[in-house]
Amino acid sequence: MxxxxxxxxxxxxxxxxSGIGEAIADAFATEGAQLLLSDLQADRLEAAKNRYDxxxxxxxxxxxxxxxxxxxxAMVDQCLSEFGAVDVLVNSAGILNEVALVDMDVATWDHMIAVDLRSVFLCCRWAAPHMVNRGxxxxxxxxxxxxxxxxxxxVHYCAAKAGVIGLTKALARELAPQGVLVNAIAPGPIETPLVDGLTDTWKQxxxxxxxxxxxxxxxxxxxSAVLLASNPGGNLYVGQVLGPNSGDVMP
Ligand SMILES: NC(=O)c1ccc[n+]([C@@H]2O[C@H](COP(=O)([O-])OP(=O)(O)OC[C@H]3O[C@@H](n4cnc5c(N)ncnc54)[C@H](O)[C@@H]3O)[C@@H](O)[C@H]2O)c1
Structure with missing residues (x-):
């Protein structure tokens, strides 16, 4: 079997x-995982849950x-109380909007950093101690x-995402000796509602x-997320940045 x-x-x-997070949840479900689906959009979450049910x-x-x-x-606590463990945390929530630095107000910068970077710190902060305890x-x-x-x-989006890569590498070094593997995926442009915020000129x-x-x-x-989450496929990835990116960046 x-x-x-x-x-x-x-x-x-x-x-x-939505988008990449939804596709990762679907792929994880196909591979037998149990899921805590998290998002701001309650109606779409409920639709996904009905589909999974x-x-x-x-x-x-x-x-x-x-x-x-x-x-x-509370989200991490919910996963622990409903499923008994958090084996995998995927931080995919994010936003994107296009504005030149000379026109950017401070609130726009702060909001981008909060959604695309602070969020990753927070979710790691609450999930990591539990993972470390379990090794x-x-x-x-x-x-x-x-x-x-x-x-x-x-500039705000790129700064946040560069921050996510730095956080990933630093946390990977902190946690790998304790059995917790931290990695990033840095996709190229992907057709999701996120890129609706970009102009046609930018996209072309x-x-x-x-x-x-x-x-x-x-x-x-x-x-790529299934690979990083799986055993033995993901066992040797530590602080890596996988690039399903249409060739945009070749490190
Ligand atoms: N689409 C791309 O071209 C692309 C490329 C590289 C990286 N990414 C990254 O992939 C991730 C997923 O993006 P996507 O393309 O699937 O976009 P998407 O808009 O389809 O999905 C993003 C999800 O994040 C949720 N979200 C936004 N703000 C939130 C908040 N404050 N709290 C909770 N949930 C919130 C949205 O409701 C949405 O469901 C993002 O981090 C994005 O930056 C996307």
Missing amino acids: SVGALEGKSAIVTGAA RAGVAASTATVDVTDADQTR SGRIINIASQLGIKGAEGL AKEAELPLRRFGHAIEVAP
Whole structure:
């Protein structure tokens, strides 16, 4: 009998109501994981849960603002009380908007850093102690290739994503000796509601620049997360930044 790569594992996926987070949750479910689906969008979470219920997948939902310390702590506690463990944490919740630095107000900067960077710190902060106590766990942070490369009109987003990559590498060093593996995925442009916030001019220029000449799809990113979460496939990845990015960045 074949079993899924994540059979018996419990995973929290933030940003699970849409795009890359949703595709990762689906891929994890296919591999046998039980899921705590977390997002701001309660209605979409409920629709996903109904879909999983019909498929016989154990899934719960948590309507959470990932910028909030109390809500993210409660999310981790919920996973522990419902499933008994947090084996995998995927930080995928994020936002994107395009504005030149000279036009950027301080609130726009602060909000981007809160949603795309502080959130990753918070979720790691609450989940990591539990993983350390058990001597095992996987944390997968969704960064972006723009955090490596930079992009016009996106200084706040690029700074946040570069921060996620730095956090990932530092935390990987802290936790690997204790059995907890921390890695990042830095996708290239992916067709999700997130890129609706970019102008057509930006998107066309980006497409032309990509060696693959096309944006990716969320289901083409999800297998990287399955790899990082799985045993033995992910066992030797520590502080790495996987790049399903259409060739945009070649480290
Ligand atoms: N789409 C791309 O081109 C691309 C490329 C590289 C990296 N990424 C990253 O991938 C991640 C997922 O993006 P996506 O493309 O799937 O976008 P998406 O908009 O489809 O999904 C993002 C999800 O995050 C949720 N979210 C936003 N703010 C939140 C908050 N404060 N609290 C809780 N949930 C919140 C949204 O409700 C949404 O469901 C993001 O971190 C994004 O930066 C996306």
